[in-house]
Amino acid sequence: MNTKTLSKLEKILASGNLAVTSECGPPRGTDPEAITKKAELIKDHVDAINITDNQTSVTRLCSLAACIHLKLMGIEPTLQMVVRDRNRIALQSDILGAASFGINNILCLSGDHQQFGDCPQGQNVFDIDSMQLIQTVRLMRDEGKFLGGDEIKQPPQMFVGAAANPFADPFEIRVPRLAKKIAAGVEFIQSQCIYNLDKFELWMKQARDRGLINKVYIMAGVTPFKSAGMAKYMKNRVPGMDVPDEVVKRLSGVPKEKQPDEGINICVESIQRLKECEGVRGFHIMAIEWEEKVPEIVERSGLYPRPELDK
Amino acid sequence: MRLHYPSNIKIVKIPCTGKVDLIHLLRAMEKGADGVYVVGCLEGACQFISGNISARKRVEQAQEILESIGIGGERIQMYNLSSSEAPLFAQVATEMTEKIKEMGPNPIRLAMKKKAA
Amino acid sequence: MIVAEKKPIEEIAEEVKEFNKILITGCNECVTVCEAGGKKEVAVLASTLRMYFMNQGKDLTIDEITLERQCDHEYLEEIRNVIDQYDAVISLACGVGVQFTAEKYLRTPVFPGVNTCFMGVSEERGVWSERCQGCGQCMLGKTAGICPISRCAKRLLNGPCGGSTQGKCEISKDLDCAWQLIIDRLDELGRMGDYEEIIPIKDWSTERAGGPRKVVREDVKI
Numbered sequence: 001m002n003t004k005t006l007s008k009l010e011k012i013l014a015s016g017n018l019a020v021t022s023e024c025g026p027p028r029g030t031d032p033e034a035i036t037k038k039a040e041l042i043k044d045h046v047d048a049i050n051i052t053d054n055q056t057s058v059t060r061l062c063s064l065a066a067c068i069h070l071k072l073m074g075i076e077p078t079l080q081m082v083v084r085d086r087n088r089i090a091l092q093s094d095i096l097g098a099a100s101f102g103i104n105n106i107l108c109l110s111g112d113h114q115q116f117g118d119c120p121q122g123q124n125v126f127d128i129d130s131m132q133l134i135q136t137v138r139l140m141r142d143e144g145k146f147l148g149g150d151e152i153k154q155p156p157q158m159f160v161g162a163a164a165n166p167f168a169d170p171f172e173i174r175v176p177r178l179a180k181k182i183a184a185g186v187e188f189i190q191s192q193c194i195y196n197l198d199k200f201e202l203w204m205k206q207a208r209d210r211g212l213i214n215k216v217y218i219m220a221g222v223t224p225f226k227s228a229g230m231a232k233y234m235k236n237r238v239p240g241m242d243v244p245d246e247v248v249k250r251l252s253g254v255p256k257e258k259q260p261d262e263g264i265n266i267c268v269e270s271i272q273r274l275k276e277c278e279g280v281r282g283f284h285i286m287a288i289e290w291e292e293k294v295p296e297i298v299e300r301s302g303l304y305p306r307p308e309l310d311k
Numbered sequence: 312m313r314l315h316y317p318s319n320i321k322i323v324k325i326p327c328t329g330k331v332d333l334i335h336l337l338r339a340m341e342k343g344a345d346g347v348y349v350v351g352c353l354e355g356a357c358q359f360i361s362g363n364i365s366a367r368k369r370v371e372q373a374q375e376i377l378e379s380i381g382i383g384g385e386r387i388q389m390y391n392l393s394s395s396e397a398p399l400f401a402q403v404a405t406e407m408t409e410k411i412k413e414m415g416p417n418p419i420r421l422a423m424k425k426k427a428a
Numbered sequence: 429m430i431v432a433e434k435k436p437i438e439e440i441a442e443e444v445k446e447f448n449k450i451l452i453t454g455c456n457e458c459v460t461v462c463e464a465g466g467k468k469e470v471a472v473l474a475s476t477l478r479m480y481f482m483n484q485g486k487d488l489t490i491d492e493i494t495l496e497r498q499c500d501h502e503y504l505e506e507i508r509n510v511i512d513q514y515d516a517v518i519s520l521a522c523g524v525g526v527q528f529t530a531e532k533y534l535r536t537p538v539f540p541g542v543n544t545c546f547m548g549v550s551e552e553r554g555v556w557s558e559r560c561q562g563c564g565q566c567m568l569g570k571t572a573g574i575c576p577i578s579r580c581a582k583r584l585l586n587g588p589c590g591g592s593t594q595g596k597c598e599i600s601k602d603l604d605c606a607w608q609l610i611i612d613r614l615d616e617l618g619r620m621g622d623y624e625e626i627i628p629i630k631d632w633s634t635e636r637a638g639g640p641r642k643v644v645r646e647d648v649k650i
Contacts, residue, residue, distance in 0.1 A: 112598070132586065184586075337476060
């Protein structure tokens, strides 16, 4: 496949290599070191780093600013953008801002409802939804136009991504939904973290049967469990998450000090299995507040060193 | 049966406690009654199916309102008995009267007295 | 209909405590159906307030009247001859009626007795739920008669989001996921193909965002 943008992530995916991305959450304050230190730990083991956008509706340093910090370090960022907090003017404006700093990857998301965060009394925006945001970025890039119809001076050249959650309900429309996002113009997908590999593989099979895997790069999301407690929490308290009992049992069956290691083992095993899944073009490793483990996961999964492609 | 029950009770006869509306309970208190109790059929035995259930809900609403304005929610009560249980009726009457005596007179009645003086 | 909820008695009492002659006006339509501001509720509020203030040693007069509606001139005119006798009005109509009363009777302070909530349905006695937010461009034909704007917490036009769990919204187990409902209905109607059509970006200018709205029918104006 040819590349359409300046995105390093796109280049790696297009070259046929398995891509590796990870994620950092910005701090709840103004110190950029909170991001730059984490990025420093993982930069040689990933192709791009996602920066979350006020995740779970908790107010944090904005994704755009954090991405700029990464860019200044020479690291490839992926701007996560939720439609919960900004109207179409602000969204287009931030896209221009990001592009002006050479930020070439964007992930278009709905965003968790503000009820979960620190400002449950706040308004939400949802002027456009995540599907329409995908369309918007493509319009800005490929036709060089704003939503209002005016021309953009020097359009953004962004590689457009979105999330997919094969584990949310209803399952029957999760592949049609993927098809819809592809029709809207999405170019890469990062899935919700996978613990139920059977279900994920089923979703992938359905995607293959519909001929979708040649139209989009699908990256499998993984998150290592730090403890059995974390597994139980995610199983019971996080919407759209599917953690099979066997996984919880496996972690609980191991003494507490050994649970983090077992969590990493499960993560690496998942990656090894998913490498064999046709259509999986890379891995998105979300090690929230455990970024120091990303290098180990990448290395043990046989994904290190990262390919060096000419820019 | 010529059983004794307190003489301070004014009885209002109705075909079914379902006919008692919230406003009736409140107006009684507004006019100075020290308490109101609603006596209906046993639950499940209402001749009109669920009149006594509606009555209980309204009694609860009245209790909440009176409590919230400082008059005392306990002044309104509901009792369920069958019409053949005369001794129970007398007992309930006595019980209610004792309860009200303990609570003291309706502050509204006192305020009205003051105003008239 | 418009669904409203009674304001707490303490709040209403606080608003009118300086007045001596108060008229409580009810409305015979929506607020009657949702048992917040009809004739019965007017009577109950009047009785409660009288007792509340009497208990505080305050002497005041509270009268009651229930109008057919408070959003049409003809019905509000019915109190024109008596309104000047009162220092204040508590209107149990929805926000529309409270405002119209205030617009008509400039010398009388008007206070709301209910909190106006939404346009909705009576699911059953005692349960009312939201169905419409008046976006001004009804698209119910595209979504099997279920509105994603008023029933999806994120008003997604191309839902569901990744938080939909067992048919419920991520924000509450008691809230149906609107998109689950839409998908189920499309399925029953044999129209799952509709699901894959991308619904375009909405024109919100006919909604609150575009400013206070007016409908004018030149063809019926006299």
